[in-house]
Amino acid sequence: MSAFEPESVPTLKPMFRFQWEPAQDCHVLLYPEGMVRLSGSAGEILKRVDGERSVSAIIAELKAAFAGADLDADVIAFLEQARENGWITV
Amino acid sequence: MAGSLSDISGKPLWLLAELTYRCPLQCPYCSNPLDIARYQQELGTEDWLRVLREARELGAMQLGFSGGEPLVRRDLETLVAEARRLGYYSNLITSGVGMDAERVARFKEAGLDHIQISFQASDEELNNFLGGTASFRHKLEMARAVKAQGYPMVLNIVLHRRNIDQIEDIIRMTIELEADYVELASTQYYGWSRVNVDALLPTRAQLARAEAIAHDYQARMKDRMKIIYVVPDYFENRPKACMNGWGAVFLTIAPDGSALPCHAASSLPGLSFPNVRDHSVREIWYESDAFNHFRGFDWMPEPCRSCPEKTRDFGGCRCQAYMLTGDATATDPVCDKSPHHGALLADVARIESLSDADAAARPLVFRNMRNSRALAAGDEPSPSPANT
Ligand code: SF4
Ligand code: SF4
Numbered sequence: 001m002s003a004f005e006p007e008s009v010p011t012l013k014p015m016f017r018f019q020w021e022p023a024q025d026c027h028v029l030l031y032p033e034g035m036v037r038l039s040g041s042a043g044e045i046l047k048r049v050d051g052e053r054s055v056s057a058i059i060a061e062l063k064a065a066f067a068g069a070d071l072d073a074d075v076i077a078f079l080e081q082a083r084e085n086g087w088i089t090v
Numbered sequence: 091m092a093g094s095l096s097d098i099s100g101k102p103l104w105l106l107a108e109l110t111y112r113c114p115l116q117c118p119y120c121s122n123p124l125d126i127a128r129y130q131q132e133l134g135t136e137d138w139l140r141v142l143r144e145a146r147e148l149g150a151m152q153l154g155f156s157g158g159e160p161l162v163r164r165d166l167e168t169l170v171a172e173a174r175r176l177g178y179y180s181n182l183i184t185s186g187v188g189m190d191a192e193r194v195a196r197f198k199e200a201g202l203d204h205i206q207i208s209f210q211a212s213d214e215e216l217n218n219f220l221g222g223t224a225s226f227r228h229k230l231e232m233a234r235a236v237k238a239q240g241y242p243m244v245l246n247i248v249l250h251r252r253n254i255d256q257i258e259d260i261i262r263m264t265i266e267l268e269a270d271y272v273e274l275a276s277t278q279y280y281g282w283s284r285v286n287v288d289a290l291l292p293t294r295a296q297l298a299r300a301e302a303i304a305h306d307y308q309a310r311m312k313d314r315m316k317i318i319y320v321v322p323d324y325f326e327n328r329p330k331a332c333m334n335g336w337g338a339v340f341l342t343i344a345p346d347g348s349a350l351p352c353h354a355a356s357s358l359p360g361l362s363f364p365n366v367r368d369h370s371v372r373e374i375w376y377e378s379d380a381f382n383h384f385r386g387f388d389w390m391p392e393p394c395r396s397c398p399e400k401t402r403d404f405g406g407c408r409c410q411a412y413m414l415t416g417d418a419t420a421t422d423p424v425c426d427k428s429p430h431h432g433a434l435l436a437d438v439a440r441i442e443s444l445s446d447a448d449a450a451a452r453p454l455v456f457r458n459m460r461n462s463r464a465l466a467a468g469d470e471p472s473p474s475p476a477n478t
Contacts (some may be wrong), residue, residue: 015242015270017179017203023101023149030179032204032242032271035103035151086316 006056010049010079010090018046029087045078049088055079101149102341102375105178106156106353107138109166110345113159113457114187116222116475117210119248119283119290120457122158123356127462129345135165137366139172141343144371146176150341153178156353158345161188167200174201181206183246186232187225194235205236206244206273211253212263220252222456222475233267244271249300250283250290257300261307261317269315274304276322280354280409282457285465289452291441297325324438328399329406329422336384336408341375349374351381354409358418384408384419391419393427 004010012018017030020043027043029036038046044065048058059075082088111126133141142153153173160166161184173180182197186207189197194205209229210220217226236243245264249257257274264272276297277283277290292300304319311317323330333340333352342350348363349371350356356363364378375381383389387400394405405411406422414423415430423430444452453473455461461471 014240015204019177021149021151023147024151028151030151030203032206032244033152033154033181035179086313 004055004076004079004090007054008090009051009054010058010082010088011051012046012049012088013086016087018049041074042078045075046082046087049079049082055090100335100338102145102371103150103339104152104154104341105142105145105150106154106340106342107141107160107169108156108158108342108344108353109138109160109163109169111158112162113157113185114162114223115159115185115210115225116456116458117220117248117282118286118454118456119250119277121278121281121283121354122457123281123354124285124465125356125462126158126457127459127466132345133343133347133366135168137347138165138169141366141371142169142172142176142178145341146178148372148375151177151179153180154183155180156183159185159188161185161193167196170197170202171200179203184208185221185225186229187223189232191231191235191238194232194239194241198239198241202241204242204244206246207233207236208246208248209260209263210247212247212256212260216253216256222458230267233269237268242270243268244273245269246273246275248275248277249292250277251292251296252290254292254296254300257303258307261303265311265315271316271318274300274317274319276320278322279324280357280413282455284413285455285471286452288441288444289454291322291324291438293442294325297321323410323424324434326424327426329403329410329424331403332407332410332422335404337375337381338385338404341371349378349380351384352407352409355380357409358412360418389419391421393425394421397427 015031019028021028024037027038027046029038044062048061059072062071062075063069083090110132111122111129155166160182170180180203182202182205184207207229209217211217214226218224233243245267247260279287283290301319304317308317337351340352342353343366344350347365347367349366350363361380361383363380364374390400390405394400406424408418411420411422412418414434421428423434425431455471456475458476460476464471
């Protein structure tokens with residue numbers, strides 16, 4: 001499996017719906033007959049996976065939102081996991 | 091007993107709306123109750139819309155439109171649109187009979203998320219025989235229409251003694267139809283399938299072969315299609331975690347509005363299931379005796395009560411326990427710690443010893459209203475499908 005290029009653009013697969021669930025107080029991924037509750041950071045990342053933002057743009061935005069935290073490696077690791085799970089294409 | 095609001099954190103995440111028990115097919119393994127003919131008084135559109143709203147307020151996210159055949163309901167488009175508006179992920183669980191490409195497109199427009207079509211077999215003759223209806227070609231056409239509309243598609247094939255040897259052809263068919271998920275679901279023996287268990291239960295040799303083929307294709311298709319293969323639990327030593335626990339995440343509403351913790355629960359004696367015509371979904375979920383009855387662990391007798399595995403399987407299935415032991419609180423006999431496990435094994439061995447010729451010659455009781463009435467009256471059911 002190849003590493004991400006900074007300019008590559010992740011997209012949520014059409015099979016999945018990503019939304020905020022007030023009753024769960026978290027973001028969720030919904031798919032045929034199943035669901036995944038997302039952690040706060042996973043939700044923040046997936047919120048920005050819209051088929052337009054590149055990996056580097058997503059990281060830059062998150063850094064701006066979370067006061068410059070050093071989160072490159074975490075974001076990449078999550079996106080790799082999301083691709084492995086079949087949630088996104090890159 | 092459990093019962094107060096504060097000690098129950100579980101929400102009804104999964105709402106199964108059984109819109110009707112009418113169905114143009116007559117599968118002899120149907121998991122609907124035997125007394126489908128009793129459910130003539132179906133909920134109207136307004137009641138269903140209210141149920142959808144109330145369950146969503148309680149946290150329901152996944153919604154299954156099921157039955158019977160949900161396509162029989164002409165108000166399905168209305169319900170789908172409301173489901174989308176409320177933020178459900180909605181699943182249509184169908185035989186494919188009762189829609190055409192236009193209706194598939196209308197559902198898409200209304201916001202339906204996913205369609206699951208069932209096939210009875212991969213060859214036309216067997217498919218049509220098992221369904222009691224010439225539906226095979228239409229199913230193929232509908233599977234193509236579903237993909238053409240861009241839905242994720244699940245194909246579901248219930249496996250049993252009569253079709254399990256075709257598993258490779260079945261998988262090939264699902265690949266050709268470009269399914270996203272394939273459920274190769276062994277029959278579980280409730281409702282109609284229990285009546286037909288002698289004809290439907292596969293042999294161990296059949297299962298071993300089918301499992302190997304399924305695993306082979308799972309590996310080969312890994313990136314394109316997800317294949318789910320389910321073994322019949324009669325061949326296991328631990329029961330399934332039925333419904334993830336009673337009243338834990340699943341809420342089924344039957345066609346007449348009665349609320350059930352699982353779609354087979356109406357077979358249990360001594361429980362009165364509340365109806366959404368008389369109670370709000372909130373009252374039903376949190377306060378009704380039926381939903382609290384087997385919630386948690388306090389109701390369990392031994393060996394489950396002191397068993398460390400109870401948090402994993404919840405003592406198995408209440409309906410199966412009742413069906414096989416006559417006691418709804420008993421340990422599910424699938425568990426090898428159950429005193430009834432030996433009797434279940436003996437029964438499986440008895441069925442296994444029926445020769446293939448015997449099994450094939452066994453009359454199948456098809457699932458239809460005529461047979462439902464006959465069984466209720468204690469009459470012989472008819473071994474041939476009803477004319478539809
Ligand atoms: S299993 Fe067959 S008979 Fe039962 S509801 Fe489904 S299509 Fe109809
Ligand atoms: S004894 Fe009961 S809780 Fe323990 S494994 Fe068997 S069914 Fe599960």
